[in-house]
Each structure stands twice: as C-alpha cells, then as structure tokens.
Amino acid sequence: MGRAPCCDKANVKKGPWSPEEDKQLKEYIEKHGTGGNWITLPRKAGLRRCGKSCRLRWLNYLRPNLKLGDFSDDEDRVICSLFAAIGSRWSIIAAQLPGRTDNDIKNYWNTKLKKKLLGLPPSHRKPHHHQQQPLFFPSTLETTASFSSSAPGLEGIPISPYLLSYSTPASAFPLPQIPAHQIGGRISHQQSCSSDDGISTQICNGGREHLVLDNSLYGGLEIEKLLLGERSLGCNSEEIKAIVCPSSVYLDGKDGARRGY
DNA sequence: AACCACGGCAACCGCTGTTGG
DNA sequence: GCCAACAGCGGTTGCCGTGGT
Numbered sequence: 553m554g555r556a557p558c559c560d561k562a563n564v565k566k567g568p569w570s571p572e573e574d575k576q577l578k579e580y581i582e583k584h585g586t587g588g589n590w591i592t593l594p595r596k597a598g599l600r601r602c603g604k605s606c607r608l609r610w611l612n613y614l615r616p617n618l619k620l621g622d623f624s625d626d627e628d629r630v631i632c633s634l635f636a637a638i639g640s641r642w643s644i645i646a647a648q649l650p651g652r653t654d655n656d657i658k659n660y661w662n663t664k665l666k667k668k669l670l671g672l673p674p675s676h677r678k679p680h681h682h683q684q685q686p687l688f689f690p691s692t693l694e695t696t697a698s699f700s701s702s703a704p705g706l707e708g709i710p711i712s713p714y715l716l717s718y719s720t721p722a723s724a725f726p727l728p729q730i731p732a733h734q735i736g737g738r739i740s741h742q743q744s745c746s747s748d749d750g751i752s753t754q755i756c757n758g759g760r761e762h763l764v765l766d767n768s769l770y771g772g773l774e775i776e777k778l779l780l781g782e783r784s785l786g787c788n789s790e791e792i793k794a795i796v797c798p799s800s801v802y803l804d805g806k807d808g809a810r811r812g813y
Numbered sequence: 814a815a816c817c818a819c820g821g822c823a824a825c826c827g828c829t830g831t832t833g834g
Numbered sequence: 835g836c837c838a839a840c841a842g843c844g845g846t847t848g849c850c851g852t853g854g855t
Contacts, residue, residue, distance in 0.1 A: 568823070568849085591840065607841080608824070643843060655823080658844075663821055 565600045569609055573599060577606055578614045586610075612653045619651025623660055631657055631665060 565573075580597035587593065590603035599606060612618075623631070627649055634645045642654035642661075649657065 566825075589840080602825090604826090604841085605824075612823080640844065654843080659822055 563600065564594075564602045564605070566602075566605075569613075573601065574609070574614060577601075577610060581610060581614075608655075612655050617651055618653070619649075623652075623665075627652070628665060628668075631661060635661065 569577075576597055576599055580593070580599075584596070586607075587596075590607040592603070593599075594601045594603055594606050597606070601609075630648050631645055634641075634648065638644060640658070640661075642658045646652050646654035646657050
C-alpha cells in the first residue's frame with residue numbers, strides 16, 4: 553500500500569543544484585516565502601525539482617544564518633554528548649547548534665567525529681608519524697581498550713575515554729537541556745525543529761527537566777544521570793556497540809571501510 | 814603521469830508522524 | 835475513525851577531489 557509519489561519523477565531534475573537553480577529558489581522564497589507547501593513551490597518558482605529537494609536545498613544551503621566551516625571543540629562535545637544520550641537523533645542535536653543542520657552534523661559524525669571517538673588511526677592518506685590522538689584524549693591516558701562499559705548488555709565492550717568523558721560533571725562543559733517530550737518520540741510539528749533539513753528549533757534551555765527516555769526506545773535511560781555526572785552510559789546498547797566496536801564497522805574489509813561509517 | 818582507493822559531502826530515498834478534510 | 839497529503843527524519847548512495855603508489 554504505497555503512497556503516491558510526491559512529484560512526477562519523470563519530469564523532475566535530480567542531482568547537484570546549479571547556481572541558477574539556487575538563485576531561482578532563493579529569490580522565490582525570499583519574495584514569497586515557502587507558503588507552507590513545498591510540493592507546489594517548485595512549480596510556482598519555475599523549477600523542475602521535487603518539492604522535497606527544494607526544501608532540502610533551502611534548509612541546508614540557501615537559508616540565511618547558516619554556519620559554515622569546521623566544527624568547534626564545543627560543538628564536538630555537544631554532538632558527542634547528545635549522541636551518547638539519545639543516539640542518532642540528528643535533528644535534536646542540530647537544534648542545539650545554531651546554524652548547523654542535521655545533515656551537516658550527520659556527515660560530520662559519520663566522517664570524522666566517530667573516528668575521533670574511537671581513536672582510530674588516521675586514514676591511509678596521512679603519514680603514520682602524524683598519528684592523531686582522539687579528540688580531548690590526553691596522551692597520557694590509556695588506549696580505548698582499557699575502558700569498558702558496565703552498562704547492561706555492554707559489559708566488557710571497550711569504550712573510548714572520550715565517550716566516557718561525557719559523564720564528567722556538568723561543570724566541565726555545559727550541556728544543553730532537552731525537553732523530555734522531544735526525546736521521547738518524534739517532534740511534533742508545533743515545535744519548529746531543526747531538521748535535515750535544518751530549520752532552527754526553539755528549545756527551552758531554562759528550567760531543568762528530569763529526562764527519562766521512553767523505555768521502548770532507549771531502555772529507560774535517565775538522561776540527567778548521563779549528563780550530570782553518574783558514570784552511566786545508559787545508551788541504547790546497539791548504538792554504543794556500533795560506536796565502540798570498530799571491528800564490526802571498520803575491519804570488514806574493503807566494503808566495510810567504504811560504507812561502514 | 815597515470816591509476817587506484819578512499820574520504821567527504823551533497824543529495825536522494827523511503828519511512829513515519831502530523832494534519833486536515 | 836479513516837485516509838490522503840504533506841512535512842520531517844535518518845539512512846544510504848553516488849560523485850568528486852585528494853593522496854598514495
């Protein structure tokens with residue numbers, strides 16, 4: 553019981569956007585807004601693009617106030633902390649980083665941050681004598697294998713000290729507070745949330761809430777514990793396994809190296 | 814210089830949630 | 835309550851640039 557395609561696939565252009573298309577879309581939206589309807593927007597704007605494609609392009613690359621360039625250490629910390637807490641909820645994570653889009657963060661995580669976490673050796677392109685230390689991982693510390701999770705189902709799994717460092721006292725680095733209702737399930741349309749998409753979210757950072765995740769999703773993880781100091785990883789075990797078990801991701805040979813972000 | 818392998822990232826795909834008739 | 839339309843999300847794909855051989 554599939555649903556009707558959002559656009560006539562035979563008649564829409566795919567692939568990279570040209571500067572002309574960007575200009576056309578930008579000018580249209582600046583003049584008329586999105587009108588709350590992405591499906592009809594491309595036709596109105598004179599673009600042969602799928603509405604979803606227009607939305608993605610606008611939110612990720614054309615809208616104002618986008619932050620470009622490298623991620624700061626603070627942004628790294630926020631991303632890692634939240635990933636440890638809630639997993640790959642990129643839109644929620646993006647909401648904590650103004651100007652960043654979830655696609656950005658997702659790509660950054662997949663290509664760089666995850667490797668820093670794991671303390672993986674640099675890519676084959678980099679000279680061996682420039683071995684990179686894991687981010688924020690003092691050289692005097694032990695290797696990742698010296699730490700292991702005590703989280704249920706994760707016993708004995710080696711964990712990067714970097715990941716464990718998320719559970720240092722909150723004073724070490726301020727962590728964003730996320731309303732529980734955003735974590736327990738998908739975000740409702742009433743909250744403008746960041747997305748892939750990247751629309752900025754209004755997150756209430758004031759007032760602390762004791763966050764308990766939906767059992768079905770996160771095994772009842774108490775976020776507050778994670779964020780505020782208890783040495784509890786408390787993450788979805790599969791997610792953590794995926795994070796900390798390079799063997800399953802990176803040692804599967806050629807294809808794994810290519811696709812196993 | 815040419816080839817190859819890989820990393821990075823933009824964009825697409827398909828699914829789920831929300832809304833309104 | 836049901837269903838279609840739409841928005842939003844996260845995973846995946848494919849292209850291109852870069853570095854190594």
